[in-house]
Amino acid sequence: xxxxxxxxxxxxxxxxxxxxxxxxxxxxxxxxxxxxxxxxxxxxxxxxxxxxxxxxxxxxxxxxxxxxxxxxxxxxxxxxxxxxxxxxxxxxxxxxxxxxxxxxxxxxxxxxxxxxxxxxxxxxxxxxxxxxxxxxxxxxxxxxxxxxxxxxxxxxxxxxxxxxxxxxxxxxxxxxxxxxxxxxxxxxxxxxxxxxxxxxxxxxxxxxxxxxxxxxxxxxxxxxxxxxxxxxxxxxxxxxxxxxxxxxxxxxxxxxxxxxxxxxxxxxxxxxxx
Numbered sequence: 001x002x003x004x005x006x007x008x009x010x011x012x013x014x015x016x017x018x019x020x021x022x023x024x025x026x027x028x029x030x031x032x033x034x035x036x037x038x039x040x041x042x043x044x045x046x047x048x049x050x051x052x053x054x055x056x057x058x059x060x061x062x063x064x065x066x067x068x069x070x071x072x073x074x075x076x077x078x079x080x081x082x083x084x085x086x087x088x089x090x091x092x093x094x095x096x097x098x099x100x101x102x103x104x105x106x107x108x109x110x111x112x113x114x115x116x117x118x119x120x121x122x123x124x125x126x127x128x129x130x131x132x133x134x135x136x137x138x139x140x141x142x143x144x145x146x147x148x149x150x151x152x153x154x155x156x157x158x159x160x161x162x163x164x165x166x167x168x169x170x171x172x173x174x175x176x177x178x179x180x181x182x183x184x185x186x187x188x189x190x191x192x193x194x195x196x197x198x199x200x201x202x203x204x205x206x207x208x209x210x211x212x213x214x215x216x217x218x219x220x221x222x223x224x225x226x227x228x229x230x231x232x233x234x235x236x237x238x239x240x241x242x243x244x245x246x247x248x249x250x251x252x253x254x255x256x257x258x259x260x261x262x263x264x265x266x267x268x269x270x271x272x273x274x
Contacts, residue, residue, distance in 0.1 A: 003015065004066065005041065012041065016034065019069065022076065026068050028064045028065055028068055029068065036058055040062065112202040112203050114204060115204070115205060116209045120158050120163075121159060121169055121199075124149070125199050125200045127146050127149075128172050128176075129190060131146075131190070132189065132190040133187065134187070135186065135187060136179060136182065136183070136185040136188065143180055147176040150172065150176070151173075154173075208242065209273065211242065216270060219249070224260070226252075233250065241273055244262060244266045244270075245270060
C-alpha cells in the first residue's frame with residue numbers, strides 16, 4: 001500500500017524507524033521536514049491549509065516526503081511495508097528485545113545564511129530541486145514557470161555569465177527544456193542532486209521576513225477564518241518587531257475587532273523590516 005496523509009499517523013513511528021535503520025536518507029529527510037510532517041499529520045490537525053497558497057512550501061516538502069517514503073518501501077519490498085489502516089490502535093510487539101538498537105540520528109541539513117531576499121541564483125536552484133522525483137506531468141507546470149522566470153532574469157541581466165553558479169544555471173535551463181520537450185519522461189531525475197541541494201542550503205529566508213510577507217499579503221484589511229488566523233499566529237517568531245501584528249491578530253481571534261487591521265505607521269514598520 002501507499003503511505004498517504006490518511007494513514008501516515010497510525011504508522012509514523014514505525015515508518016521513521018524503518019527508514020532510519022535502513023540508512024535510506026535522501027536529502028529531503030531532515031529533522032525539520034519530519035517535524036513539519038508530524039505536526040501536520042497529527043490527528044488533532046485537520047489539514048485545513050493543505051491547499052492554501054501560503055502553505056505551498058510546506059506542501060512541497062510533505063509531498064516529497066511521501067514520495068520518498070513510498071519509494072523506500074517499494075525498493076524494500078512488501079515485507080517492510082507499514083501496517084494498513086489508520087484507525088487501528090498501535091500495539092506493542094508481544095516480544096521485544098531487552099535492548100533496543102540505538103537509532104542513528106539523522107543529521108539535520110544546515111540552513112545556511114538567513115537573508116531577507118534570496119540571491120537570484122540560489123532562488124532558482126531552490127525551485128529547481130523541487131521537480132526531482134516527480135512525474136513529467138507533475139513537474140511540467142512548475143518547470144515551465146521556472147524556465148520563464150529564469151529566462152527573464154537572464155534577459156534583464158540579473159543573472160549573467162559571470163554570476164556565481166553560472167554553469168549550474170546553464171545546466172538548469174537545459175534540463176528544464178528537456179523536461180518540457182520529452183513527452184515520454186516517466187520521472188524527473190536531477191543529476192548531481194546533492195550539489196544543487198548544497199547550494200540551495202547556503203541561504204534561507206528569515207522566518208521573520210517570511211511571516212511578515214505572509215501577514216501583509218494575506219491578512220491586511222481582510223477577514224480570514226478564525227482557525228486559520230489562530231494557526232498562523234502560533235507560527236509567529238517570538239521577536240519584538242512582530243508584537244503589533246500579533247496583537248492585531250489576537251484581537252481578531254478573540255472577537256475584539258471585526259477585521260485584522262494595523263495603523264499606517266505600524267505597517268510601514270513591518271515593511272521596513274523586509
